[in-house]
Amino acid sequence: MKFGHVFKETLRNEGFPPEWVDSAISYSQLKKCINRLTDELAQVGLNPSTLGTLLKQVEDYNASTEQNDDQDRPFEYILAGDDSAGLPREHRKPFHPKLLFYVDEATGEVHSAKLDEDTRSKLQMLAVATGVSQLRVYEEPDQQSIASKDSVDPPSPPGGVNSASGIRKRPGYRTVEIPLTSDTEFFAKLTSQLSGLEALQDKEEKRMHAQIEELGKQVAHLTDPDKRLNKKLIPVWRQIFQIYIESGIFFGTTERDHKAHDADKAAQRFLEFSDKIARQGLVEKFKKPESLQALNSFMHVNREILQGLRFGQINHMAMLKILKKFDKQTALGVKSTFPKQIEFPEFSEHLAKAVCAEVNTQVISHVPLLDDYSCPMCMELKWRPVKLRCGHVFCIRCLIVMQTNKQHKCPLCRELTVVDANSANLDLELADFLKKWFPDEVKAKQKYNELMAGIDQYGEVYKEKCNVM
Amino acid sequence: MALSKRIIKETQRLAEDAVPGISAVPHDDNLRYFDVTIDGPSQSPYEGGVFKAELFLPDDYPMTPPKIRFLTRIYHPNIDRLGRICLDVLKSNWSPALQIRTILLSIQALLGAPNPDDPLANDVAQAWKQDEQAAIATAREWTEKHAKP
Numbered sequence: 001m002k003f004g005h006v007f008k009e010t011l012r013n014e015g016f017p018p019e020w021v022d023s024a025i026s027y028s029q030l031k032k033c034i035n036r037l038t039d040e041l042a043q044v045g046l047n048p049s050t051l052g053t054l055l056k057q058v059e060d061y062n063a064s065t066e067q068n069d070d071q072d073r074p075f076e077y078i079l080a081g082d083d084s085a086g087l088p089r090e091h092r093k094p095f096h097p098k099l100l101f102y103v104d105e106a107t108g109e110v111h112s113a114k115l116d117e118d119t120r121s122k123l124q125m126l127a128v129a130t131g132v133s134q135l136r137v138y139e140e141p142d143q144q145s146i147a148s149k150d151s152v153d154p155p156s157p158p159g160g161v162n163s164a165s166g167i168r169k170r171p172g173y174r175t176v177e178i179p180l181t182s183d184t185e186f187f188a189k190l191t192s193q194l195s196g197l198e199a200l201q202d203k204e205e206k207r208m209h210a211q212i213e214e215l216g217k218q219v220a221h222l223t224d225p226d227k228r229l230n231k232k233l234i235p236v237w238r239q240i241f242q243i244y245i246e247s248g249i250f251f252g253t254t255e256r257d258h259k260a261h262d263a264d265k266a267a268q269r270f271l272e273f274s275d276k277i278a279r280q281g282l283v284e285k286f287k288k289p290e291s292l293q294a295l296n297s298f299m300h301v302n303r304e305i306l307q308g309l310r311f312g313q314i315n316h317m318a319m320l321k322i323l324k325k326f327d328k329q330t331a332l333g334v335k336s337t338f339p340k341q342i343e344f345p346e347f348s349e350h351l352a353k354a355v356c357a358e359v360n361t362q363v364i365s366h367v368p369l370l371d372d373y374s375c376p377m378c379m380e381l382k383w384r385p386v387k388l389r390c391g392h393v394f395c396i397r398c399l400i401v402m403q404t405n406k407q408h409k410c411p412l413c414r415e416l417t418v419v420d421a422n423s424a425n426l427d428l429e430l431a432d433f434l435k436k437w438f439p440d441e442v443k444a445k446q447k448y449n450e451l452m453a454g455i456d457q458y459g460e461v462y463k464e465k466c467n468v469m
Numbered sequence: 470m471a472l473s474k475r476i477i478k479e480t481q482r483l484a485e486d487a488v489p490g491i492s493a494v495p496h497d498d499n500l501r502y503f504d505v506t507i508d509g510p511s512q513s514p515y516e517g518g519v520f521k522a523e524l525f526l527p528d529d530y531p532m533t534p535p536k537i538r539f540l541t542r543i544y545h546p547n548i549d550r551l552g553r554i555c556l557d558v559l560k561s562n563w564s565p566a567l568q569i570r571t572i573l574l575s576i577q578a579l580l581g582a583p584n585p586d587d588p589l590a591n592d593v594a595q596a597w598k599q600d601e602q603a604a605i606a607t608a609r610e611w612t613e614k615h616a617k618p
Contacts, residue, residue, distance in 0.1 A: 253486075254485070254486040254487075255486055255487065255488055255489060256486075256487065256489060376565075376566040377475070377531055377565045377566060378473065378474065378475050379474055379475040379478045379479075380474050380475075398565070401532055402532065402565070405529075405532055407532065407565070409564070411564040411565045411566035411567075412564070412566050414562075414564065
């Protein structure tokens with residue numbers, strides 16, 4: 001299937017908002033521009049195969065002599081306007097591309113400086129045969145340069161088309177500009193669409209910002225540990241967010257996979273995430289409509305990020321494809337230079353990153369996760385928390401074992417701080433926090449600690465329950 | 470003795486978030502006993518080799534370090550004929566906050582940076598000090614001979 005068709009179908013079927021579809025790169029219009037351009041080129045005898053053969057001749061010659069020098073190219077296609085690249089986008093001039101030929105002033109031969117006589121004459125024959133010699137028709141007469149055509153000195157002061165800025169001067173040769181209009185139209189259209197896409201992205205980012213902030217408030221309210229009604233729901237939210245983080249939807253979090261994901265991979269990961277929370281029956285645990293609604297809007301935000309990612313990706317693809325087409329139909333070799341001049345506004349890189357960061361800080365951070373409060377030794381909840389003099393916090397059980405073993409150094413910094421830890425080191429503030437947010441885990445760990453303390457005191461036979469009956 | 474939460478978590482993470490160039494898989498019948506492989510670091514004489522090792526977590530792990538030994542023969546000044554490894558974090562500098570993955574990474578780093586001044590295999594260390602180039606060539610030979618699948 002042709003890309004133009006695929007692009008259109010995707011825009012129509014993926015459920016993008018109409019505003020997005022309107023801002024998408026108009027592939028078919030740009031294609032028409034290219035067609036008009038090929039017509040223009042054909043009128044001056046430059047069909048793509050002619051330009052292609054000209055280029056290939058030179059490239060073959062370069063390859064055979066193992067040099068690669070752009071100076072040898074018989075023509076040059078300049079995307080003017082790159083000198084303003086440092087300016088903010090809105091001040092940047094639209095592209096004004098130029099197609100320039102270098103013609104020997106004396107003979108009217110197409111220039112290719114370092115080619116040997118043989119190749120040059122072949123080129124000349126080719127030029128004549130395919131009508132490139134008609135180029136001179138468009139040459140503006142310039143008395144001064146004709147007068148000085150025999151001298152080896154740099155050519156006369158530029159006149160006419162020669163005055164265009166940024167064009168390399170080649171002694172003894174004259175530059176001839178082929179007048180074209182459709183290419184200007186093409187690039188003007190493409191650049192304005194790209195800035196349109198960028199504006200859209202800014203707007204979307206602001207909108208999602210507000211949405212996420214609202215969701216964050218909602219989640220904060222629903223998981224307030226001081227409200228008794230929330231008690232049963234906090235672990236559910238925690239589990240959902242834990243699975244969400246482990247799913248690494250938009251960015252990998254493992255050693256092997258630590259890059260941003262493309263739309264397909266992110267979509268797949270998102271599916272896995274929703275499957276997982278459904279399978280664990282987490283959604284059914286939300287009885288109240290507010291909870292369900294908050295979860296829905298959390299899922300919705302994620303779907304929107306996904307959609308933005310896909311939209312950016314397909315537009316980027318459209319841009320690359322249309323430039324490739326441009327080159328194929330005109331053989332002007334623009335694809336390799338174009339993206340340097342104007343970067344594509346990266347939805348994938350930018351929007352997803354910004355929004356994900358916000359989801360993390362505004363929404364997920366409301367519910368403390370177990371991993372952030374586990375003891376680095378037993379990897380269970382740090383209950384009861386003891387803060388050593390060096391500032392590192394562990395659970396009391398692990399430190400008692402260390403002291404009994406006469407292991408005196410802090411496991412994290414190796415400072416001699418375990419040895420003199422005592423009840424004054426209990427971190428009461430953290431203890432309150434843990435009791436509030438992890439009541440179940442605190443209970444379990446408390447039971448375990450008491451059991452182990454009993455074993456320490458009475459030996460392995462100690463059981464937590466009295467067995468007299 | 471029941472498996473601690475710590476060992477379960479470590480094993481899980483070793484499987485789900487594997488370290489490139491390192492694997493550690495527990496035995497089905499003894500979850501404290503791991504089959505380990507370590508890829509020789511690039512730009513070392515062990516490059517291209519896959520070195521097998523065994524790792525055992527004692528009952529009081531993580532208060533005491535894991536016991537680990539190379540099974541593949543390796544020519545290295547800090548690893549002896551029996552595969553025993555001379556590495557401070559496996560002995561005096563062990564900390565209960567270290568893990569299987571961090572220890573294996575340290576061992577991989579040791580392969581990349583042999584330390585003949587603190588030898589375990591005396592003959593190898595001496596050879597290393599006398600003629601480093603020759604020792605490296607021998608290490609490469611051994612890798613070729615013993616550590617290629």
